[in-house]
Amino acid sequence: MQSLNLPVCAPPADFATEAWVFIRVIDNFGDVGVGWRLSCLLAEFLCLRVRLWIDDVGALDRLVPERAVYQAQIVVEVWQDDEAVVQRQLADVTDPVLVIETFGCDLPPAVLARMAECRPLWLNWEYLTAEDWAVDLHAMPSLQANGLAKYFWFMGIDAASGGLLREADYVAERAAFLQQPGLQQAFRQRYGLPLRHNGRLWLVFAYAAVCWPQWMLMWQQADTPITLWLAGGQVIDSLRAAQVIAPDALQQDGDVLVLDKLTLVRIPFVPQAAFDRLLWLADAAIVRGEDSFVRALWAGLPFFWHIYQQDDEVHIHKLHAFWNRATAGWPVGLREAFMALSDDLNGTGSLDGSGRVRAWQNLCASWQIWVKLAAVWSEMLHAQDSALEKLARFSHLPLK
Numbered sequence: 001m002q003s004l005n006l007p008v009c010a011p012p013a014d015f016a017t018e019a020w021v022f023i024r025v026i027d028n029f030g031d032v033g034v035g036w037r038l039s040c041l042l043a044e045f046l047c048l049r050v051r052l053w054i055d056d057v058g059a060l061d062r063l064v065p066e067r068a069v070y071q072a073q074i075v076v077e078v079w080q081d082d083e084a085v086v087q088r089q090l091a092d093v094t095d096p097v098l099v100i101e102t103f104g105c106d107l108p109p110a111v112l113a114r115m116a117e118c119r120p121l122w123l124n125w126e127y128l129t130a131e132d133w134a135v136d137l138h139a140m141p142s143l144q145a146n147g148l149a150k151y152f153w154f155m156g157i158d159a160a161s162g163g164l165l166r167e168a169d170y171v172a173e174r175a176a177f178l179q180q181p182g183l184q185q186a187f188r189q190r191y192g193l194p195l196r197h198n199g200r201l202w203l204v205f206a207y208a209a210v211c212w213p214q215w216m217l218m219w220q221q222a223d224t225p226i227t228l229w230l231a232g233g234q235v236i237d238s239l240r241a242a243q244v245i246a247p248d249a250l251q252q253d254g255d256v257l258v259l260d261k262l263t264l265v266r267i268p269f270v271p272q273a274a275f276d277r278l279l280w281l282a283d284a285a286i287v288r289g290e291d292s293f294v295r296a297l298w299a300g301l302p303f304f305w306h307i308y309q310q311d312d313e314v315h316i317h318k319l320h321a322f323w324n325r326a327t328a329g330w331p332v333g334l335r336e337a338f339m340a341l342s343d344d345l346n347g348t349g350s351l352d353g354s355g356r357v358r359a360w361q362n363l364c365a366s367w368q369i370w371v372k373l374a375a376v377w378s379e380m381l382h383a384q385d386s387a388l389e390k391l392a393r394f395s396h397l398p399l400k
């Protein structure tokens, strides 16, 4: 199991150096997913003890059921909307050298007052985007009412952006897993994942959407067999709502449904530390949100992005900004098929039933090229500094 590496330069037991990370869980697993991963990496790369303030510990427990293992490095504080409680929590804690509010989650007044005294580096950790404006705004300060500057940290794929979250041992972990069938078998058994599959294996972790019945039809009508590992439940909910599957189908983890050449498998929710392994076992993926998107990038496999919907089509700009960059050098036929399907998946574009099947067949006809291009893109990103390496430079905190 991938796990937090104990920092080699482990500070003494009383940890003089502390970072505070604040998370508000809005919905889904994105806020807690990024916030927890960031906390682990602060401990791993910068040898900081992290005090993680979170308003929904239940969401964290779902993602990190084994979190007690990390308690020496990551102390979890329940963040309540009660200033008196926050004041009490602050009474016994060390001053932080770094405070990160994730996704503009607005810090409590008592914390802002404490920061005015101890003057830590203050970051707002922003959503991921490949848009140019985010690169321009990355690391820009904004003067706040408590007299401190707050810096905006924009994760991104551009070398001048805030980078992407990546573990130091990621590549070694992936190689070890892929080279050892025994590890793969043990992983499948542990989570009740089928040992074999029919055709190409896709991991599908996506949102509920009206496109799913149409995509199921597309897969059934295509020439090639395909197996979908359905994670997270929302795609299954959409299929059930559209009466594409019977009310009692795919109810339990491990349930399988075969529809012609299409095999659907409901898979369990795994701890975040195991999520990468689902991607490593798959030939391709549909991912959603931000964290699973970045994990698919690291895995280096072909994938679609079912992006989190925002008002005013903001998400479509984000989607296009990323794929316009990533697919710039692709062969025209592959790029057109991919872009048409990507738009269709995200509720825009103009494919009808036969156009969808044709696009899918064109994509499959260029499969090996797609696999290669996805790997090349991933390697290019692996060669860039990660977000934590960039943060170490920016903050002058020592890197492990």
Ligand SMILES: Cc1cn([C@H]2C[C@H](O)[C@@H](COP(=O)(O)OP(=O)(O)O[C@H]3O[C@@H](C)[C@H](O)[C@@H](O)[C@H]3O)O2)c(=O)[nH]c1=O
Pocket (backbone or CB within 6 Å): 026, 027, 028, 029, 030, 031, 033, 034, 063, 205, 231, 232, 268, 269, 270, 271, 272, 273, 275, 288, 289, 290, 291, 292, 293, 308
């Ligand atoms: C399927 C699965 C996911 N995961 C993890 C991987 C990720 O860390 C996390 C999912 O997070 P995301 O991919 O970001 O998708 P999400 O849809 O859950 O989160 C979203 O939340 C919104 C509030 C944000 O604004 C969105 O941009 C997005 O981040 O769940 C597991 O740990 N086990 C699992 O079995």
